[in-house]
Amino acid sequence: MLDFIYYPVSAVLWLWHTAFASVLGATSGLAWVLAIVFLVLTLRALLIKPFMAQLRFSRALAEMQPQIQEIKRKHAGDREKQAQAMQELQKESGVNVLTGFLPIIGQTLVFIGLYHVLRSFQAGHTENYVFGAGQVQSFLDAKLFGAPLAATLSGAGSSFGTIAAVAIPLMVIAAVATHFTARAAVARQPAPAEGAAGSQARIMNTLSQWVFPAGVLMFGPVMPIAILLYFVTQNAWTFAQQHVVATRFSGDPVAK
Incomplete structure (x- = not known):
């Protein structure tokens, strides 16, 4: 159901493991440790721009607090009008609520993908996503x-x-x-x-x-x-x- 997450995560992990295994050896546990570390570094590098967008969102939200409080006061008891006024304020200020959550969403999806892929390795010594049976066994033996x-x-x-x-x-x-x-x-x-x-x-x-x-x-x-x-x-x-x-x-x- 979440193959759109599992395959990309598996592919990036495979890429780094293949690179480090070519230097350290296919049976090296350190190759797997470095592959996991560099999977995280790859993700976080890709999320630098969304992270900066999140900072912009936080700053804009702080600057909007007086207007937000005024909207709540003006439309007290009318949540529909409050929501509409909030949307208009966000639009005028160029604030997109989604940008505040993109880094968290990205990190959560990669965690889910990595957890599933690694747990799937333990289901058997067979091919798993982009990994061959040999690499699956290599992970199971890695220490x-x-x-x-x-x-x-x-x-x-x-x-x-x-x-x-x-x-x-x-x-x-x-x-x-x-x-x-x-x-x-x-x-x-x-x-x-x-x-x-x-x-x-x-x-x-x-x-x-x-x-x-x-x-x-x-x-x-x-x-x-x-x-x-x-x-x-x-x-x-x-x-x-x-x-x-x-x-x-x-x-x-x-x-x-």
């Missing part, structure tokens, strides 16, 4: 510091110690990176306004700083080590990207 990339902490069994030594640090790093990335983003936001909108902003800030990192620790044990690598790389890029934007474009966050 990071002795722990299989396909292994989960919850299903570690007798290899619990080896898998935990790799999975737990990755979970902790991912959770800490998620927290500090969200914390840095919140620190750069203007103080939440009073009222319902401000309350929603404060709730989202709390969720992003504390609940989401806790979710990484909660669901980490059932995630393959390969997916934990994805999370760590994803959060490392986000943190670095925020820092670069904040330092280089502090005067104009929507610089081209």
